[in-house]
Amino acid sequence: MASFSPNTPHLKLTSTSAAPPRLWGWTSLFTAHKQAKKKQSFQFKAVYTPGLSLSSPTSKKPTQRREKNENETDDISILNERIRRDFGKREATRPVMDSEEADKYIQLVKEQQQKGLQKLKGKKSGGGGAGAGAGDSGYNGAGGFSYKVDPYSLRSGDYVVHKKVGIGKFVGIKFDVQKDSTVPIEYVFIEYADGMAKLPVKQASRMLYRYNLPNETKRPRTLSKLSDTTAWERRKTKGKVAIQKMVVDLMELYLHRLKQKRPPYPKNPAIAEFAAQFPYEPTPDQKKAFIDVERDLTERETPMDRLICGDVGFGKTEVALRAIFCVVSAGKQAMVLAPTIVLAKQHFDVVSERFSMYPDIKVGLLSRFQSKAEKEEHLDMIKHGHLNIIVGTHSLLGSRVVYNNLGLLVVDEEQRFGVKQKEKIASFKISVDVLTLSATPIPRTLYLALTGFRDASLISTPPPERLPIKTHLSAFSKEKVISAIKYELDRGGQVFYVLPRIKGLEEPMDFLQQAFPGVDIAIAHGQQYSRQLEETMEKFAQGVIKILICTNIVESGLDIQNANTIIVQDVQQFGLAQLYQLRGRVGRADKEAHAYLFYPDKSLLSDQALERLAALEECRELGQGFQLAEKDMGIRGFGTIFGEQQTGDVGNVGVDLFFEMLFESLSKVDEHCVISVPYKSVQIDININPRLPSEYINHLENPMEMVNEAEKAAEQDIWCLMQFTESLRRQYGKEPYSMEILLKKLYVRRMAADIGITKIYASGKMVGMKTNMNKKVFKMMIDSMTSEVHRNSLTFEGDQIKAELLLELPREQLLNWIFQCLAELYASLPALIKY
Ligand SMILES: Nc1ncnc2c1ncn2[C@@H]1O[C@H](COP(=O)(O)OP(=O)(O)OP(=O)(O)O)[C@@H](O)[C@H]1O
Structure with a gap:
C-alpha cells in the first residue's frame, strides 16, 4: 500500500538541504520540480482512498472539506495569517534573546524606569508646571499613576468612566439621605444607558475618570449599562491587552537595540x-x-535612538x-x-x-x-x-x-x-x-514613566524672552482680518494667512490686494510647481513677501522669526493638534505674536467644535501645549513613542483610564514573561498518526523527505513551519485532511513549545497542559483570547492549564480542539516578553 505514517521510524530521513534557516530547504527542494509539476493541477475531489481514511466518525468530514474551493481559508491559513498580522516582520528581525541576556537588559530597563517613577513621586500632587498632568493626575504611590477625576471639577453633561461600570454621563452632585440614616451625604449622579447611578462622592473620587477621546470627538458611541457590565469588562480587557502589547513591543525593540554595537x-x-x-x-x-x-x-x-520632544519653537x-x-x-x-x-x-x-x-x-x-x-x-x-x-x-x-x-x-x-x-x-x-x-508634545508624566523604555529628552521650557501667543477666536470678518494685518505690517512684520483648501486661496488674495496695494502678497501650496514654491518660500523667508496665503503646508517646523501674525480662516476644518502647530509658526522670537482663528458663523459650529476651539484659546500660555497634549492630543504623542497606535484602543476606555492602565503595565512589564521550551521536549500524549492517501503520496515528489522537512521546519520555529505549509500548498494545492491533521500536530507541538507547555494529554473529557508559566501570564493569555468557548473552558491549577470539554472527543477532533485552543493562547504572545 502506498501509504505511510510519518511516525514510522524507518521513514525518518536526514535532509540534505543546506539552505539558510529561514528560506530553508523546502522552497529549494520544490523549485527544481516546479515546472514539471505545474502542468498537473492536483485536485483532491473524491479521491480519498477508503483504505487510507481514518477510522473515527470524523473521517466523513474530510470529504466535505476536500470539496471546498482550494482558496478557501482553513484553520492553518487563518492561524498563519493571524501570526503574520500580530507579529509582523518584527519577529523575523528580532531574534529571541537567551534568558540570561534578556534578564540583564530587563533589569537595566527596570532600573532606569525606577528613576523616572522616583521623579514622578516628587510630583505627587499632580497638576502644575508645564505638562505635569491633566490637572487631576497624581502618583498613587504603588508604582502607578492615577488619572482619576475630582468629581467636583466635573460639569453636568461631561462623560465619565467608572472603573467597574463603564461610560456614563455626569449629571451632578446632590445631598441625599440614605434609607437607614438621617444625615444627608453628597452623592454623584451618573446617567447610564439603562438608568441613573448614585455614588457617594468619596467612592466616586476613587473610581471615576474623565472620558476623553484622543481625537476631536468627545462623545462616546454608547453609554454603558448598569445592569450588565460584561460589555464594559470586555472593552477594558481589550484595552489592557492592547496596552500590554504596546509596552512589550517597546521593550523588545529597546532590548534588541541594546544588542547593536558601534x-x-x-x-x-x-x-x-x-x-x-x-x-x-x-x-x-x-x-x-x-x-x-x-x-x-x-x-x-549602542547606536543612539533618541527622541527630542519639545513644543513648537522651543529650540530642538x-x-x-x-x-x-x-x-x-x-x-x-x-x-x-x-x-x-x-x-x-x-x-x-x-x-x-x-x-x-x-x-x-x-x-x-x-x-x-x-x-x-x-x-x-x-x-x-x-x-x-x-x-x-x-x-x-x-x-x-x-x-x-x-x-x-x-x-x-x-x-x-x-x-x-x-x-x-x-x-x-x-x-x-x-x-x-x-x-x-x-514637536508633538508628550506629557511629562508619560515621559518619566517611559524612562528606560525609550531614550527621550524633553524640552518643555521656552527660550527666554519668548512671549505667549495671543489667540483671538471669532467669526470671520474682512475688517478684522485687515486690521490685524495692518497692525503687523505697521510694525514691520509678516503674516501667514492659512486656509484649509487650495481652492479658496484666491479669494483673500483679491481683497488683500485691494486693501494693501503695493504690498507683496503670494500664494503657496503643496501642488505648486516646485521652483515656484521654492521661490515663494525663499522670498517670504527673506522678508520680501509680506503676506503668505497658504494651506497648512506651513504647519510644522517653519521658522520665520519676523512673521508674527497668523490668520486661520475656516478654523473649524482643522484638527486641534494641527491648529496648535499652525499657531506655533509665529512667536518664535521675542516679539508678541497674534493668532487669529476665524470661523464662518457661530451657528454653523457644533457646541463640540466651539468647545474644542475654546480649549485652544485657553491654552495660550507657553508650554501649555503639553497640557493640551495630555487631554486632546495625548494620542499623537503616543504615536511618536509607540508608533502607529490604533485610536480604537484608547476609545474603548478613554484617554485618562488608558494612561493609568499604561502606567500600570509599564511598571509591571517584567511579570509577563513567557519562557519557551525546546520543541523536542514537548510531549503530546494523543495517539494520532494519520495516514496519507495514496493519490497524494503519488503526487508528491519525495513524500518521505517532505514529512521529514515538515518536522524540521516545526522544530526550527513557527515561521519555518508556516513557510513550509504555504510552500506545500502553493506547489500541490490544499492538502488532504490527513495531511492537515499531520501538519496540525506539528503546529500544536511548535506552539506549545513557544508558550512554555511541556506536555499535552487527555483524560476522558479533560485536556491537561503542563506548563512553566505563572498565573499572571495565564491570565494575560486568557484576556487576549477572542474565542469565549476556549476562554471559558480553561482553568489554571498548579503547573497545568486544564480544559473541561463537554464530551469526550474522538482523537482528530480533540487535536483540532487543541490546535484551536493553542492558536488562541498563541495570540497573546505579542503581549508577553519572550525568552
Ligand atoms: N535658547 C534659545 N534662546 C533663544 N532663542 C533660541 C534658543 N534656542 C533656539 N532659539 C531660536 O528659536 C527658534 C526656534 O527654534 P527651533 O527652530 O530649533 O525650534 P524647534 O523646536 O525646532 O521648533 P519646530 O518644532 O517648530 O521646528 C530658532 O530661531 C532658534 O534659533
Missing part, C-alpha cells in the same frame, strides 16, 4: 567650540538634551546640529530627513549657516527642485563622501542614495512620514545613530 565617538574638544558659536544662552532643557545626546554618541556602544534644532557636528567631525556623514521640501530647504539653510565657519564640512540638499543633472551630481558626491551633511525629504531613503560612511540620521517629525518610509527609518536604527525631533 564604537563610541571620540570626545572632540572642537564640539565645545562649535557649541560656543550658538548665539543664545541655551535653556536648561536644551542643555540637558545636549548632554543626553553627547553621552549617547561618545559614551555608549540646535540639539540636532550639535549631534551632527559630533558625528561629522569624526569623519562620518549625517543625513537630515524632513517631511516636506519646504522644511528640508529651511533645515538646509540653517545647517549651512551654522556650519559656515567650517569650510571642510560640505552640506548638500537633495530635492525635487533640482534638475536631473544636479541630482546626479549630488548622488555622486554622497556616494564618494564629498558631502558630509545631506538634507532632504524621503527621497533620501530611496535605493539610489548610496552613502559613503553614514553615521547619523536626524528625522524631523517622523510621524508625518508614510508607513514604508517609517519602516526604512527603522531599518537605519540598527546600524546608524538616529535622532528624532518631534
Whole structure:
C-alpha cells in the first residue's frame, strides 16, 4: 500500500538541504520540480482512498472539506495569517534573546524606569508646571499613576468612566439621605444607558475618570449599562491587552537595540567650540538634551535612538546640529530627513549657516527642485563622501542614495512620514545613530514613566524672552482680518494667512490686494510647481513677501522669526493638534505674536467644535501645549513613542483610564514573561498518526523527505513551519485532511513549545497542559483570547492549564480542539516578553 505514517521510524530521513534557516530547504527542494509539476493541477475531489481514511466518525468530514474551493481559508491559513498580522516582520528581525541576556537588559530597563517613577513621586500632587498632568493626575504611590477625576471639577453633561461600570454621563452632585440614616451625604449622579447611578462622592473620587477621546470627538458611541457590565469588562480587557502589547513591543525593540554595537565617538574638544558659536544662552532643557545626546554618541556602544520632544519653537534644532557636528567631525556623514521640501530647504539653510565657519564640512540638499543633472551630481558626491551633511525629504531613503560612511540620521517629525518610509527609518536604527525631533508634545508624566523604555529628552521650557501667543477666536470678518494685518505690517512684520483648501486661496488674495496695494502678497501650496514654491518660500523667508496665503503646508517646523501674525480662516476644518502647530509658526522670537482663528458663523459650529476651539484659546500660555497634549492630543504623542497606535484602543476606555492602565503595565512589564521550551521536549500524549492517501503520496515528489522537512521546519520555529505549509500548498494545492491533521500536530507541538507547555494529554473529557508559566501570564493569555468557548473552558491549577470539554472527543477532533485552543493562547504572545 502506498501509504505511510510519518511516525514510522524507518521513514525518518536526514535532509540534505543546506539552505539558510529561514528560506530553508523546502522552497529549494520544490523549485527544481516546479515546472514539471505545474502542468498537473492536483485536485483532491473524491479521491480519498477508503483504505487510507481514518477510522473515527470524523473521517466523513474530510470529504466535505476536500470539496471546498482550494482558496478557501482553513484553520492553518487563518492561524498563519493571524501570526503574520500580530507579529509582523518584527519577529523575523528580532531574534529571541537567551534568558540570561534578556534578564540583564530587563533589569537595566527596570532600573532606569525606577528613576523616572522616583521623579514622578516628587510630583505627587499632580497638576502644575508645564505638562505635569491633566490637572487631576497624581502618583498613587504603588508604582502607578492615577488619572482619576475630582468629581467636583466635573460639569453636568461631561462623560465619565467608572472603573467597574463603564461610560456614563455626569449629571451632578446632590445631598441625599440614605434609607437607614438621617444625615444627608453628597452623592454623584451618573446617567447610564439603562438608568441613573448614585455614588457617594468619596467612592466616586476613587473610581471615576474623565472620558476623553484622543481625537476631536468627545462623545462616546454608547453609554454603558448598569445592569450588565460584561460589555464594559470586555472593552477594558481589550484595552489592557492592547496596552500590554504596546509596552512589550517597546521593550523588545529597546532590548534588541541594546544588542547593536558601534564604537563610541571620540570626545572632540572642537564640539565645545562649535557649541560656543550658538548665539543664545541655551535653556536648561536644551542643555540637558545636549548632554543626553553627547553621552549617547561618545559614551555608549549602542547606536543612539533618541527622541527630542519639545513644543513648537522651543529650540530642538540646535540639539540636532550639535549631534551632527559630533558625528561629522569624526569623519562620518549625517543625513537630515524632513517631511516636506519646504522644511528640508529651511533645515538646509540653517545647517549651512551654522556650519559656515567650517569650510571642510560640505552640506548638500537633495530635492525635487533640482534638475536631473544636479541630482546626479549630488548622488555622486554622497556616494564618494564629498558631502558630509545631506538634507532632504524621503527621497533620501530611496535605493539610489548610496552613502559613503553614514553615521547619523536626524528625522524631523517622523510621524508625518508614510508607513514604508517609517519602516526604512527603522531599518537605519540598527546600524546608524538616529535622532528624532518631534514637536508633538508628550506629557511629562508619560515621559518619566517611559524612562528606560525609550531614550527621550524633553524640552518643555521656552527660550527666554519668548512671549505667549495671543489667540483671538471669532467669526470671520474682512475688517478684522485687515486690521490685524495692518497692525503687523505697521510694525514691520509678516503674516501667514492659512486656509484649509487650495481652492479658496484666491479669494483673500483679491481683497488683500485691494486693501494693501503695493504690498507683496503670494500664494503657496503643496501642488505648486516646485521652483515656484521654492521661490515663494525663499522670498517670504527673506522678508520680501509680506503676506503668505497658504494651506497648512506651513504647519510644522517653519521658522520665520519676523512673521508674527497668523490668520486661520475656516478654523473649524482643522484638527486641534494641527491648529496648535499652525499657531506655533509665529512667536518664535521675542516679539508678541497674534493668532487669529476665524470661523464662518457661530451657528454653523457644533457646541463640540466651539468647545474644542475654546480649549485652544485657553491654552495660550507657553508650554501649555503639553497640557493640551495630555487631554486632546495625548494620542499623537503616543504615536511618536509607540508608533502607529490604533485610536480604537484608547476609545474603548478613554484617554485618562488608558494612561493609568499604561502606567500600570509599564511598571509591571517584567511579570509577563513567557519562557519557551525546546520543541523536542514537548510531549503530546494523543495517539494520532494519520495516514496519507495514496493519490497524494503519488503526487508528491519525495513524500518521505517532505514529512521529514515538515518536522524540521516545526522544530526550527513557527515561521519555518508556516513557510513550509504555504510552500506545500502553493506547489500541490490544499492538502488532504490527513495531511492537515499531520501538519496540525506539528503546529500544536511548535506552539506549545513557544508558550512554555511541556506536555499535552487527555483524560476522558479533560485536556491537561503542563506548563512553566505563572498565573499572571495565564491570565494575560486568557484576556487576549477572542474565542469565549476556549476562554471559558480553561482553568489554571498548579503547573497545568486544564480544559473541561463537554464530551469526550474522538482523537482528530480533540487535536483540532487543541490546535484551536493553542492558536488562541498563541495570540497573546505579542503581549508577553519572550525568552
Ligand atoms: N535658547 C534659545 N534662546 C533663544 N532663542 C533660541 C534658543 N534656542 C533656539 N532659539 C531660536 O528659536 C527658534 C526656534 O527654534 P527651533 O527652530 O530649533 O525650534 P524647534 O523646536 O525646532 O521648533 P519646530 O518644532 O517648530 O521646528 C530658532 O530661531 C532658534 O534659533
